Amino acid sequence: MVASSSSYGLAARVARKLGWRLVIAEEKKFPDGEAYVKLPSKVGGYVIVVHSIAPPQDTNFLKLLILIDAVKGAGADEVIVVVPYLAYARQDKRFLEGEPVSVGVVLKSVESVGADAFITVDVHSPKSLDEWLSIPHANAMPIPELASYFKLLMKDGVVLAPDKGAVERARIAAGILRVEYDYLEKFRDRVTGEVKITPKSVDVKGRPVLIVDDIISTGGTITLASKTVLEQGAKEVYVACTHALLVSGALDKIYGSGVKEVVATDTVPSPISKICVAPAIIRALKEMGYK
Numbered sequence: 001m002v003a004s005s006s007s008y009g010l011a012a013r014v015a016r017k018l019g020w021r022l023v024i025a026e027e028k029k030f031p032d033g034e035a036y037v038k039l040p041s042k043v044g045g046y047v048i049v050v051h052s053i054a055p056p057q058d059t060n061f062l063k064l065l066i067l068i069d070a071v072k073g074a075g076a077d078e079v080i081v082v083v084p085y086l087a088y089a090r091q092d093k094r095f096l097e098g099e100p101v102s103v104g105v106v107l108k109s110v111e112s113v114g115a116d117a118f119i120t121v122d123v124h125s126p127k128s129l130d131e132w133l134s135i136p137h138a139n140a141m142p143i144p145e146l147a148s149y150f151k152l153l154m155k156d157g158v159v160l161a162p163d164k165g166a167v168e169r170a171r172i173a174a175g176i177l178r179v180e181y182d183y184l185e186k187f188r189d190r191v192t193g194e195v196k197i198t199p200k201s202v203d204v205k206g207r208p209v210l211i212v213d214d215i216i217s218t219g220g221t222i223t224l225a226s227k228t229v230l231e232q233g234a235k236e237v238y239v240a241c242t243h244a245l246l247v248s249g250a251l252d253k254i255y256g257s258g259v260k261e262v263v264a265t266d267t268v269p270s271p272i273s274k275i276c277v278a279p280a281i282i283r284a285l286k287e288m289g290y291k
């Protein structure tokens, strides 16, 4: 298994659980700013590369591509690329005329430099993988681990997705917690980026609510969702998210809106990354036939 600086800790946990050797890629930056990676030893057979396209996304995207090439060059027969956080996944269509489909560019690039299989974690829209990859691929879901964290707090509660597109996560979490689920209706102005949420017909009065989402960036979506359900009489609000990008001030905003606790995974390291996605990645590897 090969890891880079963007995913050392997570890769170490996956390697330990699988009993695999972990090779850490050497990295440096040339004086002009270009990235450089080098494997310290030869590799062989099938190699798992773990590298999140976490912030700074553009640099980490390029590093991923050259790392895959380095692994191929160092002797790997097959490269399984694990990208815990897939940046650009939200730009999955041309929302406005003249825009790119950025997720397609990222996925096609990964495949074209030599990935033989691809795993990501809780991608914004799973159909992007089918649409843009011709190699075997999987979307590892850490929702069971995230939901279980709140098990003791969610008796007779409601799991909510902040929008209809995210309802599958809420459904899985609700199944684990054995509670009801629903979604809030969200509208995002594609030009100004402003988000408005209108309440859906969920009965949250007097009940604990767990809001589940894939990404927290500015915290705007979760803040609005939590304010909405608290106004509707929710007893308390908890938040689970997979990728904690946490743009400056996001956590203050979220806690300021009345949320009791917010928890994320370690696809992007952050102060709230309490849940490790190693078990979800290992499930996906096994489902794809890698032992």
Ligand code: R5P
Pocket: 090, 162, 166, 195, 213, 214, 215, 216, 217, 218, 219, 220, 221, 222
């Ligand atoms: C959007 O569709 C995603 O699922 C998230 O809800 C969104 O990216 C969160 O962004 P922010 O924290 O900036 O509202």
